[in-house]
Each structure stands twice: as structure tokens, then as C-alpha cells.
Amino acid sequence: MVLAESGFSSPRNDAFPAGLRVLVVDDDPTWLKILEKMLKKCSYEVTTCCLAREALNLLRERKDGYDIVISDVNMPDMDGFKLLEHVGLEMDLPVIMMSVDGETSRVMKGVQHGACDYLLKPIRMKELRNIWQHVFRKKIHEVRDIESLEGFESIQMTRSGYDLFDDGHFLSGDDTTSGRKRKDADNKHDDRELSDPSSTKKARVVWTVDLHQKFVKAVNQIGFDKVGPKKILDLMNVPWLTRENVASHLQKYRLYLSRLQKESDIKNSFIGMKHSDLPSKDSTASFGPHKAMNMIPDDVPNGTYSFSASNSLAQNVDLKGQGDLKGITSAPVAEPKGALSIDIHDSHEANSTQMSFDHSLGSVDSAVSFASFNSTTPLQYPWTEIPEIQFKQECEPLHLENGFSQLPLPGPSMIENEANRSRIEVKPLLDESRSNFVEHLGPVGAEDLFPIQSKSQSLNNQVFDLISATKSSMKTQDVGLNYLADSEFALRNLNASGVGVPLATLSEDLQICWLQGDCYPMNYGLQDLECSTYDNPALMAETPFHLYDVLRFDHEHLFDPTEYYAIDQGLFA
């Protein structure tokens, strides 16, 4: 029955939410005491700890020992967001963040990292009373997953589970189905997914940047043509991952790649048109390519950024589009397969970029980077060849990204810079992926754009394309969400690699970026976001719009967002 599966250890199942097992993590002893008292008054079972590490240990020791985690954002031994990630990944429990700081950027960061709620201190008891809804919501979705997966038996189980739920006080005797439908708007969405025969509903898997990278690595190793879920799974060596998870991920990946292909073709033809339009645009989206464009004239790149093609990057990308670009690139010459060699030079430009980023939103940046991360398919892109062409950029991507992850929402200009940079690095043609990539690599800075510009008009065009492509993809509601989540992940990932990111890592990242297409990041982002905020689909559904408000995407896009959305829906398993 559902409740049993949910792992409620409390025998008082029919008194839900009483007995809800809450783990509270806060380094502030005063708050810990108060929260404990409040939660006890709600008839919850409370466990407190003042260290994030301790909390993780407790959670790991008893995988089914808790129903929900409430954690403060600022803790001495570990960032609350990190803890949030871990819990989401390893235990897949709903996590509520708390802080005395209610800055929008912080709240957004929390949501991006998968928090199902963000409470502001001082916390009132009535806010705590309702936290059970997050647990319930998660259970509902788990049930739905199981139903679609296992068919009759699971349905039987869930039915009986719902019967028990009916007995529960909180449902007040309502029919479970109606109770479910009542819960939130997302119910409809879920129902739709459930009934969609083509949607492959698997057990929830959070495809984080790390996981995705492993996936891409495996795919690359095997060889994109010969790839298969089983082989990938074996190579990835992730014990808890199933063949089904990989299969569905691979399917999305393939779709993403093919989409990129199509788009790059289309983009190439748009290059000329776009170029003139872009600079005048007032892009506000995180991929403010526009802004970057404007900046180009002002900044002069001091650094040199040379790419050595990454391995296995074939030239799928249709370079022919480059015909439109003048001289762009010479091209996609066969780049040596190997690690990317990226010379990152510090320059005052980079510094200023960084600063600008500081103002900008960290979350958006992360989103962007994340988006780039999402694509893991080692698409062979001509960009690898491009290094010869030399994109001069000053990049301190890692450096910047580090800053990003903690930065508040960046202003549009920031985002653009970053977007621009990434674009440039990435190389023309592959718009989204490139922009993604670029972002991932970090805001190289306006300089990035500069060099390209000086290089050739076509390059700029390409960049513009990327920018517009990116923007268009960003426009999709899903993308927004994804990007945020993605970039966050990407950023983190990048940060994790350290400033001196080894070339191998970078190449992987580049691949990832390349793969990012219009829809891919969206899919993945969505998926990731969905996974992380699985217990709060309503929140997730709302966020993109919110993000849009914040980011104010108003750049034109080459592709019909609805098209993306449809794809997303299909991919959104």
C-alpha cells in the first residue's frame, strides 16, 4: 500500500500527517529548539541536528527513516544548498529551506536546487503545520510512476493504498482520486503524462550534471553509433541506475542531437538576418547575447582562448551554413581529438566581467551553464576545429562561475556577457549548444565577443545565431526552468572541477555544451528540475513563468516555442 511503500515507520498511518518524521538541520541552537517545539506541537516526530554532515549521516543510516528535511541555508560546515542537492539525489526526500534572508535570488536558488519550499525566519507554526503536503505530493507522484510502470499489480497496490489514505484524517473521507486532483494544478499534468502511452515513465532519476557527464563519457567511449543502453549503463558504473533510466535518457539525448542538427541548418540560413537585428535588441534574458554584442566594440579581449577540438566531436554540424558567414571559420578543420586546450588569461576584462556577474544572477548563470551541461552527447561539432580560428577570449570561466553560483540574479547584461562568451568559445553554428557551452565555461567576458568580431563578421553572426537560438530556447517555459537548474548544476560541476579544470574535463564539458540544443537543455533541465522538485510539481510549473518575469526574455527566437514544448513533453518522462 502506498503508505507502507512510503516508508512511514509510524504505526499511526491513518493519522497522517501526525507522526510525520521530520529532520531539522540548523546551526542555530535557538532556532533548533524552537522548531523542535513547534513541530512537536504539530504532532510530528522530530529529529534535530546542528551540522549538515551529521544530518547526511543520519539520513544515510536510515534511508527510510525520515519523511521530510528542513534545513537552514547558512551553515558552517556545508552550504544548505549542497545538502539539499545531496538529499534530493541520494534520498529523494522533500527538503524545505529556511533562512532569515529572503532575497529573491536566494529563494530562487533554493528552488533551483530542488527545495520544495523556502521559509523565511521567523517561522510561524502555521507554516510548519502544512509541510506534510510536500510529503504527500511526493508520494502521489511516486504512486503514479509505479502505476504506469508496473501496471496491474501496482494499481492494485496503490488502490488499496488510497483506500487507506481515505481513512486518513487529512483526506477527510474524500475519494482519493478527487483528493489527488484537488491537490494542485499539476495533477492534470501528471494525469496527462500517465495516460500518454508514449511517455516512458521510469522511476525518478535525477540526471545531474555529474550523472549526465558520466553518460556522455560512456556514450563517447562506446561510440555514438554503436551506443546502447546496456553498454552505457555498464560503463557508467552507477549502481542505482537502471537500464530503463539510461534508455530513456539516451532517447532524449538522440532527439536532442537530431534537433540540434536541424536547428543549426536553419540557423545558418538566418545568420545574415540575425546579425543586424541582434545588436539592437534589448535582450534581457540571461543569454543576453544582445548585450554582449553591444559590448563587443568596447572591449578588447586580452586573452587567448584556443580550442583543441574535443575528442569524438565529429562534424555533424552543418558547416555549410557557414557559407553565409564570411570567413568564419575557416573552419571546421579536423581538430585534433583530444583534450581541449584552453588558455585562460586573466584580464581586467575578465575581472570586470566577473564583477558584472556579481551583480547578475547567480541562478541564471547556473541555469545557463547547466543547460550546457545538460547536453552530454558528444556531438561532433565543427567548433572543435574552430580553435584554430582562434577565438580570443579571456576566460576565467571557472573563476567566474564560482562567483556565479553564489551570485544573486544577474542583470541582463551579465547574462548576456556570459552568453556571449560562451557562444564565442563554442563556435559558430551550434547555437544553443555553443551558448550553453560558453556559459558553462564561464563568462569569458565581452572580450570574447570581441575577438570574434574582429575575426570575422561571420563569427559574429554565428554568435548572434547562438544567442538568438539560445534565447529562443530560453523562451520556452521549460527551458527557463531548465536553464536555471542546469546552469546551477553546471556551475557547481564546473566549480567542483576546480579552477584549473583539466582539459579532459573541459572537453567533456564542451561536449556537453555542444549537445545542448534548444530543446535538449529544456528537456534535461526540466527533467532535472522535475526530479529535484518532484515533490512539488506545482512549484516547478510556476517557476518558469516566474523566471520569465525576472529574466524578461524578450529576444526573438528562431524557433517556435510551442514546438519545443511539444518535444519537451514527449521527452519529459
Add this chain to the structure above:
Amino acid sequence: MDVVNQLQRQFIDYSASLHREGFLDDQFTQLQKLQDDNSPDFVVEVASLFFEDCEKLINNMARALEQQQGVDFKQVDASVHQLKGSSSSIGAMRVKDVCIAFRSFCEAQNREGCLRCLQQVTHEYSLLKNKLQTLFRLQQQILAAGGSIPVVE
């Protein structure tokens, strides 16, 4: 009974004045509501935790600001942030307000400003501590006289 009433009246008036003067806000009332038979000294316990935490944090800040070779403003800011969170737990409004100003000085890396804020925060904290101790004493007296603590909304 008259004594109890008198004490209760005193308690109510004193509570009201603390709220009026901004020493405490609604959060404190919430804490009082949480107090029950299971934890009859809840508010006093929470307040003690708060005082301990406060002193520790203030010391941290003082030490960090004393560094002649270079103040680590990030560290100071972290402590101030913690103090802000802590003060919000019992509703120490005035302390919290100083923390907000304190944080801007930290961001601006203004040592003088920070030192001033540190002074202010220390002052507010001692004031609050004294007042709460007075309040708790009144509570004790009421209970000792056989009365119950009135809840001031």
C-alpha cells in the same frame, strides 16, 4: 490574590512596554504560546540559548574586527548574519535592526562603521538581556504567588 493580580498587571504592562519600545516583537508572543505543560520553562530556555549564542557571536565579531593586519569582513558578515537569524528567533527586533545596518558596513568593508555597529549591537543585547531577566523574574513571582502567566497578545 491581590498580590497575584498586581504582579500579573505589572507583567502585562512590562510586556506591553517591551513590545512598544521595539525590544520584542510578535515572535516572542509566539514563543510564549508554545510554552505548555510539557515544557513549562520553554521561553526561559530559549532566551538562555539566545544569550549564549549572542555572546559567542559578539565575541567573534569583536575579535575579527580587532585584527590590525586586516579585517576579514566575510567572517564578520557571517557572524552578523547568524546573529540576525538568532535574534529573529526570539523576536529581538532592535538587535536584528542593528544587524541589518551592520551587514551593509561589512559589505562596504567599513571598519569604523562595523565597530560602531558592534558597539550598538552589544548595547542592545545587554539592554534586552536585562529586560528579559526582569520579565522572567516577574513571571517567577507570579507563579510563586500561585498565579498564572497572562498571555499578552
